[in-house]
Amino acid sequence: MEREKNGVMTLELGAPKDAPEIRELVRSAYSKWIELIGREPRPMTVDYDEALKTNRFDLLRVNGRLAALVETSRERDQFLVQNLAVAPAFQHRGFGRLLLAHAEALAAADGLEEIGLYTNRLFAENLQLYGKLGYLVDREEDYLGGVLVHMSKGLCRPEYEAPPAPWDRAFDEARAAASRGEAPIGACVVHEGKIIASAGNRTIGDRDPTAHAEVLVIRAAAKILDDERLTGCDLYVTLEPCAMCAGAISHARLRRLYFAAEDEKGGAVENGPRFFSQKTCHHRPEVYGGIRASEAANMLRDFFKARR
DSSP states (O other): OOOOOOEEEEEEEOOGGGHHHHHHHHHHHHGGGHHHHTSOOGGGGOOHHHHHHHSEEEEEEETTEEEEEEEEEEETTEEEEEEEEEOGGGOSSSHHHHHHHHHHHHHHHTTOSEEEEEEETTOHHHHHHHHHTTOEEEEEEEETTEEEEEEEEESSOTTOOOOOOHHHHHHHHHHHHHHTTSOOOEEEEEETTEEEEEEEOOTTTTTOTTOOHHHHHHHHHHHHHTOSOOTTEEEEEEEOOOHHHHHHHHHTTOSEEEEEEOOTTTOSSSSTTOGGGSTTOOOOOEEEEOTTHHHHHHHHHHHHHTTO
């Protein structure tokens, strides 16, 4: 199947009107498992008109098209992931990890110490992914001729400190920059699912006009990996990069760029020169914009309003 092109990415809460789209995405995502288990997986049989009344659905859209979703519910003292699905055209881009990290952040914000999920024992790639992300097997349960594997992840265990989600880290860096009197822009680089470097703007403090968050975090990540090429790394930043930073992203060979708010005046990705669309650009990362855009825009507006 042809991969969907890059574009503006948004995260929104599901509503009753979204039931047909949710149903279509789930069927396309889970149909590959039918032959393996000899029946339709449970998510394909759910009445999503009813599920939307009781469970929370966070929908990730790319260019307005539903690309992925996470369905969650609260079960006593545990936050439970009922369903995590990515449309085939959008798979292998880290959307599943992104939404799972989002669910973990929701659980932590709700004051819960644990998040749980379950999957079929035959879904080996799911088990492998969840294991890498820190989920442990709690128990197995016979289910419709197969076996359900129940897994959980502690969010507040002393022996385990859950890593902050990339967006949370980027916004933390933006707030820290604002506290120093710098423009509130933050960024982080993720490698193999882990945040390896983060930074906020330091142009004033460093007396360096090139000390944008993106440039600083690219420099830090390159030193950590001991490589000038950040192939396989993803960059998260709270504002659309300028031309200078877009050039640095291209030279660093970053795999994906995620940015929150667009910058109509100084941005160079979706605005201005649209750097990655130029013939002189030798490497074009996958680009997704729009997640937590209003939060980033409000932070910038409030910062500059207070200084007028």
